[in-house]
Amino acid sequence: MVIWEHASSFEDALKSVIEGFQEKYPDVDVEYSVKTSDQYYNLLQTAMQANECPDLFWTNGQATTNFQAYVDQGLMMDLTDKVDFSLYDGTNAMKIVTAKDGKIYSTPTAETGGRAVFYNKRLFKEKGYQIPKKLSEFEALLAEMAKTDEVPISLGATDPWDLLFIFEPVLAATHLDWIQEYEKTGYAPVNDARVVDAYKKMAEWGDKGYFGRNWTGISGEGASLAFSTEKALMYIGGTWNISTFKENNPKLDFGAFQIPCEDGQIPFVSPSSCGLGVSSKTENKEAALAFANYFASKEGQSRWLEALGAISCVPSIQSKEAVVNDIQNGYTVQATSYYDILGKEAGKGDSPCNLWEEDQCKIFTGGLSIQKFVDSLQSLCLTKEEMSAGKS
Structure with a gap:
């Protein structure tokens, strides 16, 4: 299973989430690739056109037009009933990952700046x-x-x-x-x-x-x-x-x-941020959805936020920093x-x-x-x- 991220500043956070995931799923091999932000969407588009899309990949969600374009092209899996998003109840986190059809095509993060x-x-x-x-x-x-x-x-x-x-x-x-x-x-x-x-x-x-x-x-x-x-x-x-x-x-x-x-x-x-979408063409559907669920969970987001030193929009995830x-x-x-x-x-x-x-x-x-x-x-x-x- 392959995951793509768009910037090196998120590498440590992604590695931490992968480590936690593999403690629960030791038989799943996970590879990740971190691209440069200025080339990310060009590289992702090329991979999609060549039918070599990663199993999970980052987008900006509704903050840019790429997300909706991928949804319209049928390139992103509908996660609405496949991932548990209850952690984000009472927050604005889901808006950025909800497409025009009202369905959810990516995980959010609990991070807010x-x-x-x-x-x-x-x-x-x-x-x-x-x-x-x-x-x-x-x-x-x-x-x-x-x-x-x-x-x-x-x-x-x-x-x-x-x-x-x-x-x-x-x-x-x-x-x-x-x-x-x-x-x-x-x-x-x-x-x-x-x-x-x-x-x-x-x-x-x-x-x-x-x-x-x-x-x-x-x-x-x-x-x-x-x-x-x-x-x-x-x-x-x-x-x-x-x-x-x-x-x-x-x-x-x-x-x-x-x-x-x-x-x-x-x-x-506080703006919300987007997490990872799942390719509709993935050949590792079960593993990809398991990772999406772990990423969206309290444990997964606790790891993500701790590595980033970020503020959570979810009250149940606390930081070690008093001012945060x-x-x-x-x-x-x-x-x-x-x-x-x-x-x-x-x-x-x-x-x-x-x-x-x-x-x-x-x-x-x-x-x-x-x-x-x-x-x-x-x-x-x-x-x-x-x-x-x-x-x-």
């Missing part, structure tokens, strides 16, 4: 700060912090991605209903008044000094270093920054929480990324994601109004009717 509010535990304790339970409490905390010598939130506003990773939690906390509207109906206009309001909230925080002085000129590295060296009380950004904070300051005592909604809901903006568990156990609802919604609603012309990257920073430096910015993004997106027609 999201955004969080990282905070300095020592300084919070010394100053008597409490983790907020409502949005109004969070804003009151910011106002109190702004009276001190420390920066309330360190932010790298010269990088559109650093802005995105704070904007998305702000959007989720202020207007979770907009995100859930998209999740329920499959469409939400990206220039909605609620999106504009979330951007205005960020700008308001900047005007009040919550990001420190001259914040629009701070780089992402500068913001990360400010938090690591305890010059900033909080940092809002991607969970992958955990290792950077530790490298910058091994003695830094920090935790994490999410910006709460006013009604007490605690959203976690802070994030994993500190939310009540997952929320879709604004950037992912932009990508899903993109039209056939210029990409709204590219325009977003070009113009995002301008709305905070006065180079572009928030309304014009989101209107320009919407102009490159499909309408609700066009989205519906595309699904029919």
